[in-house]
Amino acid sequence: MSLTRIHNFSVSLDGFGTGEPQSAEAPFGHAGQRLHQWMMATRSWDPTGTAGVDDAFAERHDPGIGAEIMGANKFGPPGWQDDPGWDGWWGPNPPFHTPTFVLTHRPRPSIEMEGGTTFHFLEASPAEALETARAAAGGQDVRIGGGVTVVRDFLLAGLVDHMHLVVVPIVLGRGVRLWDGLEAVEEGFDVEAVSAPSGVTHLTFTRKTP
Amino acid sequence: MSLTRIHNFSVSLDGFGTGEPQSAEAPFGHAGQRLHQWMMATRSWDPTGTAGVDDAFAERHDPGIGAEIMGANKFGPPGWQDDPGWDGWWGPNPPFHTPTFVLTHRPRPSIEMEGGTTFHFLEASPAEALETARAAAGGQDVRIGGGVTVVRDFLLAGLVDHMHLVVVPIVLGRGVRLWDGLEAVEEGFDVEAVSAPSGVTHLTFTRKTP
Ligand SMILES: NC(=O)c1ccc[n+]([C@@H]2O[C@H](COP(=O)([O-])OP(=O)(O)OC[C@H]3O[C@@H](n4cnc5c(N)ncnc54)[C@H](OP(=O)(O)O)[C@@H]3O)[C@@H](O)[C@H]2O)c1
Numbered sequence: 046m047s048l049t050r051i052h053n054f055s056v057s058l059d060g061f062g063t064g065e066p067q068s069a070e071a072p073f074g075h076a077g078q079r080l081h082q083w084m085m086a087t088r089s090w091d092p093t094g095t096a097g098v099d100d101a102f103a104e105r106h107d108p109g110i111g112a113e114i115m116g117a118n119k120f121g122p123p124g125w126q127d128d129p130g131w132d133g134w135w136g137p138n139p140p141f142h143t144p145t146f147v148l149t150h151r152p153r154p155s156i157e158m159e160g161g162t163t164f165h166f167l168e169a170s171p172a173e174a175l176e177t178a179r180a181a182a183g184g185q186d187v188r189i190g191g192g193v194t195v196v197r198d199f200l201l202a203g204l205v206d207h208m209h210l211v212v213v214p215i216v217l218g219r220g221v222r223l224w225d226g227l228e229a230v231e232e233g234f235d236v237e238a239v240s241a242p243s244g245v246t247h248l249t250f251t252r253k254t255p
Numbered sequence: 256m257s258l259t260r261i262h263n264f265s266v267s268l269d270g271f272g273t274g275e276p277q278s279a280e281a282p283f284g285h286a287g288q289r290l291h292q293w294m295m296a297t298r299s300w301d302p303t304g305t306a307g308v309d310d311a312f313a314e315r316h317d318p319g320i321g322a323e324i325m326g327a328n329k330f331g332p333p334g335w336q337d338d339p340g341w342d343g344w345w346g347p348n349p350p351f352h353t354p355t356f357v358l359t360h361r362p363r364p365s366i367e368m369e370g371g372t373t374f375h376f377l378e379a380s381p382a383e384a385l386e387t388a389r390a391a392a393g394g395q396d397v398r399i400g401g402g403v404t405v406v407r408d409f410l411l412a413g414l415v416d417h418m419h420l421v422v423v424p425i426v427l428g429r430g431v432r433l434w435d436g437l438e439a440v441e442e443g444f445d446v447e448a449v450s451a452p453s454g455v456t457h458l459t460f461t462r463k464t465p
């Protein structure tokens with residue numbers, strides 16, 4: 046069975062998944078790299094990195110994923126839609142290696158990159174986008190890659206089977222909030238928490254079997 | 256040296272320290288007892304309770320405390336200030352056993368209870384209230400007992416030496432937010448996190464030594 050999964054999604058103690066303002070120089074705004082320092086310190090990211098609990102979670106990002114869905118603001122900085130040459134932050138060989146569906150109200154033709162990533166641009170509801178991505182995933186799972194709005198929308202629509210969330214002990218104060226409109230969302234999930242020596246806490250939300 | 260401490264202060268994943276609306280029947284509003292289930296399950300609260308990490312934190316609430324400061328909305332439900340007989344939620348022998356300062360814009364005469372608790376009513380800034388409580392604490396520490404607004408105000412004023420916070424994996428969606436205005440508050444503290452089998456995560460904020 047093909048699942049819908051979220052991995053390595055970091056939020057501050059006050060529930061922000063990114064700072065502000067987002068820009069080409071600072072994709073996470075004033076948050077800088079603080080939301081993902083835990084990940085960049087792991088071996089999944091840096092061969093000399095740590096190999097403990099942070100790494101155990103980090104490395105679950107790729108295996109078994111056949112397609113990704115992301116939002117327009119993860120794909121590029123404000124204004125990318127006016128740049129016909131923009132093909133993402135990640136250079137010629139992006140780290141997705143699957144069909145990757147970018148939700149946007151200004152779709153454009155697909156872009157085939159090196160290494161198996163093809164960016165498709167989609168104006169569709171979460172459920173429709175998921176159906177399309179699922180069909181492209183070759184029986185594997187679909188990852189909801191972010192940003193914050195897209196993760197929130199998929200949770201709201203009840204489409205998420207597994208979510209790995211990382212609470213970083215910082216107070217961002219501003220940015221985009223994850224939890225708005227999600228009162229009692231935990232009721233649909235079995236939740237586990239484990240904190241790491243790095244100071245972050247990994248939460249897993251696994252959909253309850255009915 | 257007399258410290259200013261916060262203990263067992265619970266917040267939801269989305270940063271609420273209480274639900275809404277607060278009332279005599281539901282002091283935490285729609286949050287019910289969900290923010291403090293972890294605590295009520297410990298031996299500190301119930302002799303047949305658990306004695307692990309939740310209990311280790313819970314039992315640090317009292318030792319070494321010589322006075323408490325609390326807000327008007329912790330002391331009573333909306334409207335208590337119109338009831339001249341209101342003397343708190345806790346019956347004749349409240350669990351404070353020290354001078355206890357209630358911050359309110361409608362102060363009234365002090366009330367001496369059984370077991371060492373005397374309620375004093377104070378209209379004062381956090382710094383002034385702390386000075387008053389410190390003088391009454393007999394060299395021991397002062398606890399900031401909540402609610403949410405009072406904890407936030409003491410953090411904002413930079414008056415907190417140690418804070419034990421408990422992140423409960425629920426999304427409340429509404430109530431009173433702890434973190435508003437506290438951007439980057441963690442920079443003044445050494446922060447540790449440890450999650451418990453109960454599912455909550457204990458965070459300690461210990462003021463950095465300069
Ligand atoms: N915390 C983490 O772990 C994490 C992970 C990934 C990314 N991020 C960060 O999150 C931020 C981006 O998040 P965000 O909330 O600002 O934006 P986002 O979720 O990336 O994208 C939202 C945008 O996508 C488009 N969109 C979303 N749903 C759509 C639909 N159903 N149909 C058509 N278009 C749709 C809309 O853009 P248009 O209307 O403009 O087309 C919408 O404004 C970035 O800072 C990124 O770095 C954080």
Ligand SMILES: NC(=O)c1ccc[n+]([C@@H]2O[C@H](COP(=O)([O-])OP(=O)(O)OC[C@H]3O[C@@H](n4cnc5c(N)ncnc54)[C@H](OP(=O)(O)O)[C@@H]3O)[C@@H](O)[C@H]2O)c1
Binds near residue numbers: 282283290
């Ligand atoms: N999460 C937890 O662990 C925890 C712990 C304790 C309590 N709580 C809950 O928190 C809620 C109460 O929090 P809250 O934020 O609503 O209110 P609160 O912090 O208990 O009290 C705020 C009120 O205290 C008075 N006040 C505060 N500072 C003052 C000052 N400097 N001078 C004079 N008066 C001052 C004002 O009341 P007036 O203007 O009306 O006098 C103000 O509206 C309750 O639901 C309680 O059960 C939660």
